[in-house]
Amino acid sequence: MPRVSRRDVIRMAAMGMPVFAAVSTEHTHAAAELPPVGEATPNGLIVRQANPDNLEGPFADGLSEITQNGHFFVRSHFAVPEIDSATWRLRIEGHVNQAVELSLEQLKSLPQVSHQATLECAGNTRGYLSPAVKGVQWNLGAVGNAAWSGVRLSDVLKLAGVKRGALEVVFEGADTGEIKDPPRPTGTIHFARSMPISRAHQEDVILALSMNGEPLPKSHGGPMRVLVPGWYAVASVKWLARIVVTDRPFTGHFQTVDYAYWERRNGLPNRIPVSEMQTKAEISRPAPGEVLAADKPYRITGAAWTGDSQIQKVEISDDGGTTWKLAKLIGKPVRHTWRLWQFDWITPSTAQTSTLLARATDARGSVQPMQRQPDRENYMINHVIPIKVNIRS
Numbered sequence: 558m559p560r561v562s563r564r565d566v567i568r569m570a571a572m573g574m575p576v577f578a579a580v581s582t583e584h585t586h587a588a589a590e591l592p593p594v595g596e597a598t599p600n601g602l603i604v605r606q607a608n609p610d611n612l613e614g615p616f617a618d619g620l621s622e623i624t625q626n627g628h629f630f631v632r633s634h635f636a637v638p639e640i641d642s643a644t645w646r647l648r649i650e651g652h653v654n655q656a657v658e659l660s661l662e663q664l665k666s667l668p669q670v671s672h673q674a675t676l677e678c679a680g681n682t683r684g685y686l687s688p689a690v691k692g693v694q695w696n697l698g699a700v701g702n703a704a705w706s707g708v709r710l711s712d713v714l715k716l717a718g719v720k721r722g723a724l725e726v727v728f729e730g731a732d733t734g735e736i737k738d739p740p741r742p743t744g745t746i747h748f749a750r751s752m753p754i755s756r757a758h759q760e761d762v763i764l765a766l767s768m769n770g771e772p773l774p775k776s777h778g779g780p781m782r783v784l785v786p787g788w789y790a791v792a793s794v795k796w797l798a799r800i801v802v803t804d805r806p807f808t809g810h811f812q813t814v815d816y817a818y819w820e821r822r823n824g825l826p827n828r829i830p831v832s833e834m835q836t837k838a839e840i841s842r843p844a845p846g847e848v849l850a851a852d853k854p855y856r857i858t859g860a861a862w863t864g865d866s867q868i869q870k871v872e873i874s875d876d877g878g879t880t881w882k883l884a885k886l887i888g889k890p891v892r893h894t895w896r897l898w899q900f901d902w903i904t905p906s907t908a909q910t911s912t913l914l915a916r917a918t919d920a921r922g923s924v925q926p927m928q929r930q931p932d933r934e935n936y937m938i939n940h941v942i943p944i945k946v947n948i949r950s
């Protein structure tokens with residue numbers, strides 16, 4: 558839509574021309590218009606935190622293969638940065654032959670590719686942990702699936718020329734803020750994450766300019782974000798401003814202090830940045846606490862996803878995990894994309910509280926665990942979440 562200045566509006570009105578407000582299809586999430594925490598926006602996004610705005614997707618309502626932009630969860634650590642697309646530049650520097658600056662127009666003229674990919678926040682379903690752990694208390698909806706298009710990261714790296722000995726690529730967002738809890742660096746910092754150079758060279762890692770066929774919405778990182786299929790969404794840096802190639806590991810705040818976990822290697826706990834998504838199934842219907850009629854057919858539905866593999870089966874249990882029955886996987890597997898599933902259940906014959914479990918297994922034999930691994934602290938929550946429903950006779 559062409560830009561209409563305030564002066565244009567006054568002139569057009571004076572000339573008797575109809576004046577339309579510039580309506581954006583994108584929700585702007587201005588703090589003033591957000592409902593209170595725990596309530597839903599008109600789009601059905603649940604407010605988990607305001608300023609910065611953290612909004613959960615309506616997982617139980619109309620789950621479909623593609624999550625509409627307006628239903629896609631929003632997870633931001635700092636305020637949405639002001640970016641002028643005309644003057645915005647992406648800078649590629651560090652361990653490269655020559656630093657490069659690219660405008661949006663230059664990026665749009667490079668070959669464009671598209672991928673579907675599921676993004677899950679590494680803190681999704683944190684709200685089900687007991688005792689509670691720190692962080693946004695997400696329930697089931699900090700996950701979504703979209704079609705992303707843009708340029709290959711490897712094509713952009715080629716323009717700068719990666720030097721021998723490069724180890725990692727760091728992505729810095731234009732957003733800035735202060736970290737409140739120690740250990741913390743002083744002053745304001747940018748959101749930044751890295752990945753090994755080997756992952757950065759893979760074809761599927763893109764710098765996305767569009768989401769489900771629309772220009773990338775501001776709340777999701779517009780004008781451009783990184784998209785790392787199969788990895789927790791924290792790797793998909795929004796409002797990308799700078800790429801730094803390094804010859805040593807990046808140990809920034811969001812890389813090693815936050816969004817990291819302990820992994821035992823030779824008995825030694827190591828601090829590891831979260832990366833690949835873990836095998837997980839979630840039940841979308843019935844929703845927790847839903848009331849169902851006794852002794853009736855009910856179709857249980859949901860989605861399942863994993864990292865660099867594909868979902869092989871989803872099983873359902875209504876007896877606390879003693880017996881499991883296969884759910885039906887819908888459609889065909891698409892790499893790095895969630896698989897919807899369904900299970901036709903006959904509800905119990907008498908009034909009671911029923912607990913439903915869904916458990917996914919991927920093609921590598923990675924089975925969703927029943928128990929929480931405490932070394933993961935507040936991230937990578939993929940154990941089976943019991944969904945309690947009320948059966949009424």
Ligand SMILES: Nc1nc2c(c(=O)[nH]1)N[C@H]1C(S)=C(S)[C@@H](COP(=O)(O)O)O[C@H]1N2
Nearest residue numbers: 630631632633634678730748777790794795
């Ligand atoms: N620049 C920047 N990129 C970011 C973040 C952020 O706060 N700033 N949040 C990350 C996290 S933790 C998640 S889960 C995803 C959320 O992407 P979405 O808001 O498009 O759903 O963006 C990631 N990229």
Ligand SMILES: [Mo]
Nearest residue numbers: 632678679791
């Ligand atoms: Mo996240």
